[in-house]
Every structure is written in C-alpha cells, then in structure tokens.
Amino acid sequence: MLGNRGARARATDSGPASGMHLTTDVLIIGAGGAGMYAAIEAARRGATVLLIDRSLIGRSGGTVMAQMTVAVAVGEEAPDHWEHHLADTLAAGRGLCDPDLAQLLCEDGVECIREMDTWGVGWARANGHLSQVMAPGHDRPRCVYVDFLNTGPAVSRTLRTQVIRTPGIRRVGDLVVTDLVVKDSICTGAQAIHNATGAAVSITARATIIATGGLTRLYRRNSASANMGGDGYALALRAGAELIDMEFVQFFPIGHLAPRMIGMDPIMWDPFRYKLGGRLLNGAMEEFTHRYGATEGGKYVLTRDLATYAIIKEAAAGRGSPHGGAYLSFQHLSREVLKEAFGPVIDRIAKNGIDLTQQPIEVAPIAHYHMGGIQVDRAMRTSVEGLFAAGEAVGGANGANRLSGNAITEALAFGRVAGRSAAARVQATANASFNGAMPNRPSPGRAMRFNPAETLAQLQDVMQDDVGPFRTKAGLERALVAIRSMRAEVGDTMPQFAAGHDASRLDWLDLRSMLQVAETVAHAALLRTESRGAHQREDFPGMDDAWRINQTIRLDSADIAIARRPSLHQPAKP
Amino acid sequence: MSETVVLKIRRGGPGETPRTETHAVPFEPGQSVLDALRWVRVHTDPSLAIRYSCINANACKECMMQVDGKTVYACLARLEAREMRIEPLPNKALIRDLVTEIAPTDERLGSG
C-alpha cells in the first residue's frame, strides 16, 4: 500500500554509503516550475511520482529567481487571444520556432495561469481583473505578475504547496542525477548521487521527465543559479536523445554589473529604464549608442540586440565603464520621481549603499535564458522512448529569440503536458514486463589533480569571451579548442573522492556536463554562418533566408553530430 | 596595497574535531561573505564545503551560516575589510565545513 507516499524506497545494500534504490512510476528530475507542475499533473492522473532536485525542492533554479512578469493571453487588461500571443512569439523567434510548441505555450498557458490563480498565487489585480502590463515584443498588455518583484517566489511557493497537497508525490532534495539509464532504447530511470553522503542512488521509473532548466551558468556574466549548468542537455545527449537550436543563448543587455549589489535580481533595471528612460553612458559619461545606429532622445527605443552590441563594442574600444560595461544613469531624475517609480525597491537599492540621484550604476550584457534544448514533440516526448522533457530544458518553442514573460508560461504549460504524457505511458505499459535493473556503477578513477572550481571559472571565461552575444569564426574555433582540452583534462571517469560530502565531487560532475554542453553551443554557433535573433556573427551579419533551418545535435559514439532540417515555421504561401 | 579580509573558517565533518583555518581574501567594497567563500574555492581551496544556489537573489535561502556568531545568509552579509569568523549553523546537523542539513525532514533521502 502506497498511501500518501509516492515512490517506494528500498535499500539494496547494507548502508547509505554503498547504494540505495528507489522505484517509481514517474521520475521527475528538477523541481522548478516545469517539474512541479508535471508532478502535480502526473499524480492527479494516478501515477506515483518521485520529484527530485539537486538542491532544495522549489528553491534552486530559475523559477524562484524570476522577479518580473508572465506572458499569457488571458485578455483581462485588454481583449486578447492566444493566437495574437502566438503571432508575437513566432515573430520574435525569427522563423525558427516549432509552431506546435509555440502554440502549446500560448494556448495551454492560459489554463495554467488560471489554475495557478485558483491555487492562490496572488496575481496582481486592479479594478476587479488581473493586471497585465506591456512588455517589449508583445502587441498589447499581456504580462501578469505578482507585486513587488515576487512573481517567481510566489509561483514556486504555490506549486510546492500544491505538490505537498497532491497524494502520490514523494519529494527528495540534494540528489543530483548523473546519468539516465537506457536499456534496449528505452529509458528506465536514472543514476544519482546524494550530495550530503556521496551515496550512489539508482532510480527505476517507467517514465522519466527532464525538467532541469537552462544553461546560463556556462557564462561568466549570468543571471543563473549554481544549478543552471545545463545538466539536462548533457543527460539527454548521453541517453541518445536529440538537442535543437543549441546556438541560441539569450543575453540580457543591461544586467547589473557594479557596484556589487546583493539581494536583487541582476536583470532588475530593465522595467525602470523602460519606464523612466535611464541613460546609457560610456566610461567618459558620454552618450554613445548613437554611434551604433541608435537614436535614443532620452527614451528607451533601443532594441535589446542593439543595446548589447553597443555596450560590448564601446567596452572593446576601451571606452567602457570601470568594470567593462556601460553606465546606466537615473541622475537626471528627482528623488520623488524615483521613489514613485521604484516603490519599495528603492529602499533595497539604498541598503546596498547606492543613491541613484547621485551615482550611475554599471551594466553589461548577461546570459539569461536558453532558447535551444531537448527536442520534443507536442506531447513532450523526446526521441528516446520513456524519456520526456519540459520547461527551459526543451528547445524549439521560442526559436531564435524569446519574448519576455514567455519562459514561466513555457515551464508551466510544458510541465503540465509532460506530466500528462508520462502518466499515460505508465498506464499504457502497466501490464508490460519491465526490467528496470540498474547497471553497475563504474569504479572510480584516479585522484583529481586540478582545482575543478578554477577550471569551471575558466570555462565561463571562454564562453563569455568567445561564445557570447557576438561571435566570430576565429573566436568560436578558439573556444572549441579550449573546451576540448579542458574535457581531456577533466575526463569522463569519476575521480576518487572522499567518502561523505565532498565539495569537489559536485564541481567535477558540473564540469563534465557543462563542458559537453558548451561544446554543443560553440559547435552549432560555428556552423551557423548568418546572424539571427540571439545568434549574432560579426563575420556573417544579417539574416540569410537559406538558414531558415534548425540544427539538431546527437551523440555519435563520443562525438557530437550536427544535422540540419528546414524550420517547421515556414512563411504562408501566397 | 589593496585591502584584505581575513576569514577564520571553522572546518571539519561530522564526528571530527573541528579546526579553524585562516584565509586571506582580496576585498572589494559591496561584496558579500559568500563572494569571499566562493573566491577561496576558486583560488585556494576547492575542498571548502559551502552551499548556495541563487548567489545573490535572496531566493534559495540555502547559504545560512554564522558570521561572527550571528546567523545570517552569507549572500546578504556584507564583507568587511577585517577579520571575520565564519561557522556552520550550530543547531543543525553538520554535513561538512559550513554545510548543514537544512532540508525539510520529509524531503530528505532517508525519509522514504
């Protein structure tokens, strides 16, 4: 009898240090918005669920860190329909979206946002309806939010409460999945390591969902948590699944750079710059964006791509701010205007010792979201039977660029679909015999002779400098050489670590996935000889119609193999 | 000469006699205690066990520890150019160095 418990746990060996085995219907890797929604949906369709996370449940990835808004065509602020949202999403994706996935995001997103409302998330309301604000790229006010930068925390908290309330879900934190288990081309579960004890844990599941979020930790300047090194992409690759659009990493132009500010989302300046017309200045405190073809006239008309380009070029020309970005100044505004616009946020800024009427802050482009990811169909099925994916881990819905607010919607909608599909698979295979026995863990290799935390920082430098928002053949080739030499040093066999908790063990595991994923990004970027959306090649400026193509990646023995297929989003025939 | 912070870090695993290590870290105004601990891991000693996810978003609440005897979030605690005493939470089971068991009981591996 399972009662209120999800997966059954059974120690197959003598003690926790020597291994443990868990069995479940549905294994969900990652407890962000996608993973938690998937857990609820699979459990309410009768499956037992094991929801695991490499850190704490509901507190470790992008979802809890999001502070801004969620795009959804609920049409409460102004008449709207998901088809309008879809049109905007496809336009932002520059011809590379998978229209089925984009539609799912826009259409199912509406139900998810409404369901979150009934669960008490607390979407901001005015005059008896949900408040929706404008955001760049949307044709009307479409973005709901929870007041005072609380969107992500509220979404996470609400889902976690709902997970706890739903019978059949077992939650386990501090469990980092290191590999999926594939037998006879079917995914039958995963191998994991328990961080606190170093214990090896194997998990048997009829359906497995990768909900591990994005990869922006690959970059030195990022908005990522420590758990966003792209584990899910590496897991999928090694399991034989396909990735798509890996070259499309979204950079956010005015991420916070300096002075060091704590307790704030680094992307927080955007809405204020939008509202107030904050001025972008170079190291000599001069306006400079006009040099790169933008006229601002005190208003925020600069597109994100242009702002990123202007800041990077100005810094490269030796005219950047002291930390290598640009100044963002609100000094032309009065204390009252600032107080009015920033609300309670101004106090948090003041606590950091920053007075915006007296000083500018420094900003620079930071890696913020990944459009690419695991290739799935409308049911969130990957190319490996029994393996599903959801959330930012999935590629294709947003094409070459993502609209602001689309990522949380994507996490919720795709999570729900993945949970439903996984539960359906459990039912469909209920009578089939299932051999979920686990292969033996390879014995550990030699002791590690390098500092993995240092190597990880070096990888972030390589990615930032040569695989960042602006790319060239020479830079990408340099990055690939560096990545491959780091891979050779790091190796593929787990080195010997101390028993119990060992901080370097997680670094090594992170390096293994991050290097593998970094290689796919750099390689796909090298092959795409045009500029489109978030992928900008200085040596191939401009969009090339012949490149209305998605690149897919899989492993061919140990090497990555890249293929091309025409985009599923083709212009309508006249 | 630029300023430095001297961290006195309590280290050790469960059942071991704790030892205090001294690490000098370059000081940059506005940094957090977590920044300094991460600096130590990258530049001098990757075996130092710390736990954090969000780094500075005040979202994950994983970086709780004691600084000069007071319980704080390391990512919100300001670094100061002086000696600072860093210890694990005294009221939670020690995992190693500054990492303690902070997960809710029913979300731990052994709880099944």
Ligand SMILES: Cc1cc2nc3c(=O)[nH]c(=O)nc-3n(C[C@H](O)[C@H](O)[C@H](O)COP(=O)(O)OP(=O)(O)OC[C@H]3O[C@@H](n4cnc5c(N)ncnc54)[C@H](O)[C@@H]3O)c2cc1C
């Ligand atoms: C600072 C910030 C602000 C943002 N603001 C917005 C916004 O305003 N609006 C918007 O729409 N989007 C925003 N985004 C993007 C959006 O938050 C994410 O795309 C979305 O939340 C992703 O949800 P997810 O469930 O797919 O992944 P996540 O929420 O990232 O969750 C993934 C989980 O998987 C776990 N995990 C990873 N690897 C493993 C492994 N090997 N084993 C076990 N567990 C693992 C992680 O610990 C994590 O908890 C923001 C992102 C950031 C970083």
Ligand code: FES
């Ligand atoms: S690191 Fe997340 S709250 Fe401190």
